[in-house]
Amino acid sequence: MKFLSILGSTGSIGTSALEIVRMHPDRFQVKALTAANNIGCFARQIDEFKPELVAVLDETKALELSRVLKGTCRPQILFGEAGYCEAAAYKSSDMVLLAMVGAAGLKPALCAIESKKQIALANKETLVMAGEIVMAKALENDVSILPVDSEHSAIFQCLKGNRKKELKTIFLTASGGPFRKISFDTFKDISLKDALNHPTWNMGHKITIDSATMMNKALEIIEAVHLFDITHEEIQVLVHPQSIVHSMVGYKDGSIMAQMGLPDMKGAISYALSEPERLDLQMDFPDFTTIGSLTFEKPDIQKFPSLLFAFEACKQKGTLPAVMNAANEVAVCAFLEKRIGFLDIFRLISSTMEHHTRIDNPDLSGIIEADCWAREKAQSQI
Numbered sequence: 001m002k003f004l005s006i007l008g009s010t011g012s013i014g015t016s017a018l019e020i021v022r023m024h025p026d027r028f029q030v031k032a033l034t035a036a037n038n039i040g041c042f043a044r045q046i047d048e049f050k051p052e053l054v055a056v057l058d059e060t061k062a063l064e065l066s067r068v069l070k071g072t073c074r075p076q077i078l079f080g081e082a083g084y085c086e087a088a089a090y091k092s093s094d095m096v097l098l099a100m101v102g103a104a105g106l107k108p109a110l111c112a113i114e115s116k117k118q119i120a121l122a123n124k125e126t127l128v129m130a131g132e133i134v135m136a137k138a139l140e141n142d143v144s145i146l147p148v149d150s151e152h153s154a155i156f157q158c159l160k161g162n163r164k165k166e167l168k169t170i171f172l173t174a175s176g177g178p179f180r181k182i183s184f185d186t187f188k189d190i191s192l193k194d195a196l197n198h199p200t201w202n203m204g205h206k207i208t209i210d211s212a213t214m215m216n217k218a219l220e221i222i223e224a225v226h227l228f229d230i231t232h233e234e235i236q237v238l239v240h241p242q243s244i245v246h247s248m249v250g251y252k253d254g255s256i257m258a259q260m261g262l263p264d265m266k267g268a269i270s271y272a273l274s275e276p277e278r279l280d281l282q283m284d285f286p287d288f289t290t291i292g293s294l295t296f297e298k299p300d301i302q303k304f305p306s307l308l309f310a311f312e313a314c315k316q317k318g319t320l321p322a323v324m325n326a327a328n329e330v331a332v333c334a335f336l337e338k339r340i341g342f343l344d345i346f347r348l349i350s351s352t353m354e355h356h357t358r359i360d361n362p363d364l365s366g367i368i369e370a371d372c373w374a375r376e377k378a379q380s381q382i
Contacts, residue, residue: 002273005032005087005117007108008099010041012203013122013148016266017097017273018045024279032087034100037061043068051075053090055083084108089115095273097148098123101206102329103322103371106130110364113137120272122148124223125329129322130367131226145227146272151220152227153268154246154259159228162251170230171248171256172220173240174299175199175263177212180241184303190342192335199241209332213345214299218310219328222321225314232314237307238296244286245294262286305346309353318360319370320353326374327352334382344382352378 004021008014014035021028030049035042036057046054047070055078056062062079078086081104088096088108096112097120098105105123112119114137121127126134138145147153151172159167178197179190195212196205203211210216221235243263250256261267262284270279299307306328313321331348334340340348352374359366 001026002028002095003031003093004028004273005034005090005093005096005112006030006099007034007084007087007096007105008036008101008123009033009045010035010038011099011101012207013099013265013269014097015041017099017269018049020266020270020273020279020281021049023281027279028273031092032090034084034087039064039068043070046075047073052092053078053087055079055087081107085111088112088117093117095120097269097273098126099148101125101204103129103325106134109134110137113141113143116141116143119143119145120148120269121145122269124149124219125325127223127226128219128325129371130364131222131321133364133367135226135229146275147223147227148265148268148272149220149223150263150265150268151247152224153271155224155228155249157259157271158247158249158257162249162257164229166251166253167228167230167234167249168252169250170224170228170235171250172217172224172235172237173243173245173247173296174214174217174237175211175243176239176241176297176299177214179212179303180239180300184300187303187343188341192338195335195342205336206329206332209335209345210328212342213306214304215306215309215328215332215345215349217299218306219325221307221310222314232311237299239299240294240296242291242294244291260286305350309349312353316358318358319362319367320356320358322367322370323356323374324349324353326371327378330375330378330382340382348378348381351381 030051032053033051034055050073053076058079062077085108088111095118099122103125105126109126147156196208198208244260245258248256248258313324327349331345
């Protein structure tokens with residue numbers, strides 16, 4: 001039996017993880033859950049899975065949750081960053097699924113590591129902001145960080161049984177999002193509804209917009225550098241619209257290993273939760289006879305400069321990746337609120353990065369300061 005804390009349980013990753021728990025009650029038990037605002041959904045999860053501790057965004061949400069909880073399950077209710085950190089370090093849990101969105105996941109991740117919990121990581125921003133610190137802390141505390149992103153899970157699986165020193169290239173695949181085929185001249189007219197209409201994946205709003213701008217892939221480039229201890233020169237991004245090949249690893253003898261499956265996050269989540277075993281998820285294989293062909297193409301950097309931002313952040317290191325991430329979070333929030341246009345997302349990130357005075361080898365406080373500076377700088381430009 002594995003005892004879980006799931007941080008971000010009402011999002012797409014969290015709900016998929018709870019589906020897996022529901023399918024395998026003999027393997028998993030939920031000890032702690034956290035959410036932000038979706039109190040109705042969260043209350044239903046609490047009633048079903050009966051965690052001992054829960055946390056929400058703020059005191060107002062905590063009071064609302066206390067009012068709507070039904071049945072005899074009355075867990076300890078906490079709120080805010082302190083509540084999330086308490087859930088991440090909860091004594092009864094031995095694995096933490098970090099499925100929170102954005103920079104808010106960093107401190108809970110560090111709390112989980114310092115409490116020697118094994119980590120299933122879906123919060124890529126944690127490694128984007130502070131990859132060197134997080135990975136060093138994990139090594140120091142003998143904590144495994146298992147990737148939940150489908151691309152990084154694919155790479156992790158393709159590296160199994162092979163020697164790291166024989167790796168030559170990681171092929172990081174991307175669906176291309178909803179705007180792969182349209183002309184750059186029409187980008188100025190992209191609406192919020194258009195950007196939220198992803199062709200293959202069902203995700204939360206922030207991640208869906210990140211996919212539309214390919215910032216999701218940009219963040220994954222930086223995440224891969226830290227997860228697999230490689231350089232950005234060893235990463236090649238390929239647009240693969242069918243989303244069947246989740247990523248590939250190329251070795252120095254010319255061999256390439258790919259991990260494939262239908263575009264469903266439950267496969268990657270379950271592997272992180274149960275590795276090295278594989279759970280029966282009752283999922284179908286891709287029907288290769290009807291797919292017709294699997295295609296790959298280079299990303300269009302003019303249309304999607306987010307990839308250039310990521311490679312530059314990898315090259316310069318220091319506080320620049322955290323600044324890139326913070327500016328993106330502000331820009332996406334503004335776009336979701338219809339305060340800026342689609343192209344303004346790229347302009348805002350680029351301008352914020354250009355105005356930043358990079359700090360090399362920052363400690364955690366330096367990263368947090370850079371994050372705060374970038375948010376203020378980005379907001380001032382909206």
